[in-house]
Amino acid sequence: MRYSKQYLLRRVGLLLLIIWSAATFNFIIPRITPRNPLREKLLQEASRSGYIPIGFDEMVAAYETKFGLDLPIWRQYINYLGDMARLDLGFSIASYPKTVWQVILEGLPWTIGLLAVTTIIAFALGTLLGALMAWQNSGPFVRYVMPSILIFGAIPAYVIALSLVYFFAFRLKILPTGGGYGISTIPALSIPFILEILKHSILPALALVLARTGGWALGMRGMMVTVEGEDYMTFAEAKGVKDWRLFYKYGVRNALLPQVTGLALALSFVVSGAVLVELVMGYPGLGTKLAQAVTQLDYFVIQGIVFVIILTLAIAMLVIDLLYPLLDPRISYEGG
């Protein structure tokens, strides 16, 4: 056992603290504004319908009772915490009677699919690139030309996506302009359907990979430089260890640890999606859902999505922290 009881308790306590404070934050934000989201939404819908019924205020009151918004604030807060503890996110205002969970689950698979794949590709590519860039025996091409690819890492992914759409979809017309899959395609577990999904995800994926590879490459380069300065490298070199072996066994392997933990962290961000890229590409993921909720003032969905993201992140961080000592023998959480 590499963890002491106190450490585990403290760490889980921190997790709960973070989740609690995030949930509280989530609770407070809509309430510090003078506008009541429910009334807002009802008004908006009612005024769109061209007609505000005479009994509108009674109706708002009825809904407030139903959603518990007429209770004193502390009672609301306690109810809210109870709901969150049971992972009950309530109902969507805009698509009632759907629950917030239904809304989230509609978008989640798309986002996870796109983001998980691109994160891993960007990680693999960036790490390799970064290692090669730092390696003194790499050719001039790698050491001087490759870094220019890093430049893409500086540009927001959705701007890259916009440019890609223009060139590949509008000018060259070789890839679809967006969407998840063809309109009249019947979703099925078949090769053509999977191919179609892949075809539709090339551009958003490319944008994300281009935008994110740079970061990984930079991180890896930094670590490799540090590792190259270590005595065991010099020693191994002096021993006459072959170059590629030195690169891989001594260099990359030792530099990889922070990268891998970084990957774990990045993967936990997968849920939060890439709102803007999804929007630009019309991709039916969670980011799109969130943007919709924002434009529709569907606070319950916004809060639900934010809460789920925080939950995922906090748990992922806990898992990473606990995995750390398993990955790196130098770290231990025993004792105080």
Next chain:
Amino acid sequence: MSELLLELKNVTKQFKGGTVALDNISFSIDADEPSIIAIAGESGSGKTTLGLMAMGFLTASTGSVLYRGNDLAEMSGSDHKEFRKEVQAVFQDPFAVYNPFYKVDHIMEVPIANFKMASSKKEAREMMEQALISVGLRPEETLGRFPHQLSGGQRQRIALGRALLLRPKLLIADEPVSMVDASLRATILEAMDKLNKEFGITVLYITHDLTTAYHVSDYILILYKGSIMEAGDIESIIRNPQHPYTQLLIGSIPWPDLDRVWGEDIAIIDIEEDTSEESRVGCKFAGRCPHVMDKCKVAPPPLYWPDDNNRVASCYLFDDKPVLPGDDVGTLFRSKKVAVSR
């Protein structure tokens, strides 16, 4: 008796983690009789802590530090400024004491300005040059340079020069030569000696190196785990150590004598430290002491006079000898004027 410059009264310093760095130390300095006092001990003995407390950078957990009779912790602004000026220090790392952002001049300009020592820029400049010359540096080769442009020896001498500039009553020199090339040590020690002799500055020379301590100091105080083991006249202690710990230390000095074998005299060094509860209440050295007795583990021994009035040793081997009246070992460091009460 004149007013004491600095006085540590039964000072104990315990750090957050529970480590006791100093354990009930009493020690005073009377600047009227400038001397060089070495504080020696291995790392972790509390010698640096002692220095930091004397500089007022650490506050005592129990006990008090007095400057001219006033408690440092409660001192007013103007008194504190006076204290700052009169108690100065030189540190181990001759690079790190310089803020890399500034030229070396900064280290002298700031105190001149802060203590309002000069009325004009010109005067300040002259003071700086004078101080540098005093420590054997040429001002034109040092002033206006950045720290990384000078050698370690030069930097350390500037630090000494700076101390000199302030004309302090007390200089705390914390391992001033340990990071300087061996060939340059002499010049620095010389400069230190000069501060003492020519300018009447008392120097607390904190070191782990008994050779240089012997070389420059008049007195020595040997610490082990925060407690005083032996203190007094340097000649008596180095030539004829009485405390088993001092004997151990002296025995491990590599003397330039080919016939001697290192560590020959060292009877036992019990590497296995005794960390049991009782060892904390008794003599600190009991766990490693070849002469350990039962009573060593019950209470720490007082400071006995083992032979003459030149030194005291904290060891029950001398429990038939008289005890130092009061706890203040500082009294030993004043021209041997303490009457031995037999």
Next chain:
Amino acid sequence: MQRIIIALRYIRRNVSLAIGLGILIFLILFAVIGSFLVDTKVDPYPLAGPASVAPTLSYCPRTDPECAQVEPVAYPFGTDGQGRDLFAVAVVGTWMTIRIGLLAGMIGLAIGTVLGFTSAYYGGVYDAFIQWTVDVLLTVPGLLILIIIASTIAGLENGKTLTINQMGLVIALLAWMGPTRTIRSQVLSMRERPYVMMARLNGMSSLGIIFREMIPNLLPYLGAGLVGSVTGAIFASMGLAALGLGPLREPTLGVTIYWVINQNAFLRGLWWWAAVPIVIVALIFIMLFLISMGLDEVANPRVRRAR
């Protein structure tokens, strides 16, 4: 003087810093010189020129058969579908975008520096509280919070959307956690440095030590922190604008991209409408990226070996 020469010499060796600063100077010159060439109060807004003109140096109206008799007008970057002169948009938008970034970045950095210093200095409950707040806020994806805030406070008064400055302030709300963390750890380590002790021996006050001894040495970190928070702030402002939560009338680059998407510039073949903001945005981000790489080399000399 000597310092400047040293700095210049250093920059010659630090290629990314040099290129980054080069781009920065270019952008500043572009915005400054450009502002003399255009009417910044009129040209970057709708109806300043004819709509949908491709980049040209001598525009003549389609309705005019005798172009030669008309004073030719230059639209070097073309105009957009609503008649904004895109050259003016570029001039004004570049400056506005950088301004939002600087405003938010500097406020964020200032707050972060103060909190980082105080939290490292005072420690205890205060430090724990700050640390905890930072941890929690770093867990929540920033853009989400910004979206919520911007969409709730946007235009509470008079139906106006956020102004440039308000937007900067909103973004600044989330730009301080990173700097707080960095500065705190730097101060913690710096507090124990011998030169700080030396300064105390020199009779310096705590404030004096912070400002004269510590801050100068934190400069590379503060610089890198500023670049980082400016980057983050511009990124956030672009994101908010792209979601339609920005100041719709102001020709910031983010808002311009919003209009590009909203008014289907690609479909209508008005490629220059999109190209102008995208190229400048790319330049700004590349500049910030290179500068931060360069500063990284300054603060962290080990990386230098890789070159």
Next chain:
Amino acid sequence: MQEQKKLNRRDFLRLSGIASAGVLAAACGATAPAEAPAAGGAAAPAAAPAAAVEAPAASGALKEVAREKSLILMFGGQPGQFEDTGLGNPYATGATHQIGSAALWEPLFFYSAYGEGEIPWLATGYEYNEDFTELTISIRDGVEWSDGTPFTAKDVVFTLNMLKDGAPLLSRSQATAAAVASATAVDDLTVQIVMNGPRPRYMFNQLMSKFDTGIYLVPEHIYAGKTPDEIVSFEYYDPEKNWPLSTGPYKIVAWNTTQKFIDRRDDWWAVKTGFMGELPAIERIVIAPRADDSIMTQRIINNEVDSILDLRATTIAATVSQNPAIITHTGRELPYGYMDWWPSSMWFNHDAEHFSDKNVRWAISYAIDRQQLIDVALEGSGMVASLPFPEYPPLLPYYEAAKPLLEKYNTNEYNLDKVAERMTASGYEKDADGFWAKDGSRVLAPFGGWSVFNDIGPIVAEQLRKAGFEADYTTPADHGTRMSDGSYGLWLNGHGGTIRDPFTTLDFYTGKYYAPIGEPTAQSSRYNNPEYDAILEEMATTPSDQPKYMDLFLSALEIWLDDLVDAPIQQWMHRIPMNTTYWSDWPTADNSYVNGSFWHLTFPLMLHRMKPTQG
């Protein structure tokens, strides 16, 4: 970004539909609520079967239908996603008929504003008594629900009573609750309705399907016994049970968040009874959610899609030019669209500072160069509006009669001199920045709009600035609230309403909609003029074929124009691209049998008419 604009485009479409419900209710002098808000259903939330809707039909279950027999449309939802997935019950909160479901719902009558007018469908005729207090409807014999149950007068009566009892929770319920005293089935084929007083417009407004208005008829044997709370949360979609039932020749076979498949049903009553000779040619309707304009147009250009949500003035030309098979209402020429019933105006809050002054309102109107809006923002694809209702054929006589008034009160005039004249007349002066101000209070004129106004909005703002009003165009997410609670001083919006006679639209401005700032109201001009109200009250009970009606109209209009209650700007155009690669007989100007919005309740008229061009 796109979605906001699109959201609002859809909202506006919904608005036009829903608005009429309220509007028409108002026409009957009623003040009951018209549409339950979307958050509706105080029903117990417990029943909300989660994943059922998400699962697409198993691949084996869905038959293959050839592309040339499928009609593929993009419409509805949010970009890339439907929000109403699995809501087969048209009265569920959040449900909409617009996303293809209109193919399932058949009304008593269709009304085609662009074609032959009233078309009897599930009914064969209707009759009012002399004073318009009783209505008798004859139901067609032989109509069946898709489960074989006969459709009878009882279903109609049940629906009417359900609405009456379900007001205000159920959508479209208020008008019926306000108008209908009782509804009874005299026999299986006769419905007898007793009104709460004279209601000459109830039959047309509620029981005829046109645009987005008209009630949905539901099967009594499914809905009986449900409380209104249960109805708003009743999902009613289950392919196993063939839910939702329909009388139309289509059924929903698969529905997920990105697709809706509606297949032809071959046992349609109308073929059996001989009402229609044959089934529609379209075997499958596939609907995908709308997307970014660029994505949608690309797909119709590639012939992947047959028709899509209407486009902007600025994108329709680009779309048409890239594929010769794509036509619009006006073929392949400007203005590429047909006039909607939703002319747009600059609206004023008559209780707000500055805008309560009619000189300021007129000055704003004079400051707007409407032709420039059409030329620049709409690239020529638009029409200026001079009155707040569309120039539909039944309304042209009223336009004709209003001509002298419009010469006196020219709502389309752009004249900066008159701006200055009007403003100075009211004591305004330009301040140091060149903006109009009185007593140190500048006329702040930030105005909001649904983001469908993003093309003209920014340009209107610049025009106003040029004339000295500090204007700013915004599209806040709570635009609806700001309109209704009076936080705006002015804003852009349209008027859905009048189709056959001008009463409905003019009634928007009566005092019954007045509410002080801070309190919500649906028709939010906050105009309150007893003289005007009196005329409108008389119009309400006067059938439009009486000569007195025209006089009442003109006197009301003169008051309206003198006060310039709002400033008309443009007629709204629906610019729908229609792809002729697979299907012909789209509704166009040359083949004008109905308006071309396939999301309207008149969708079945298109389905029965359209012919395949291949195979």
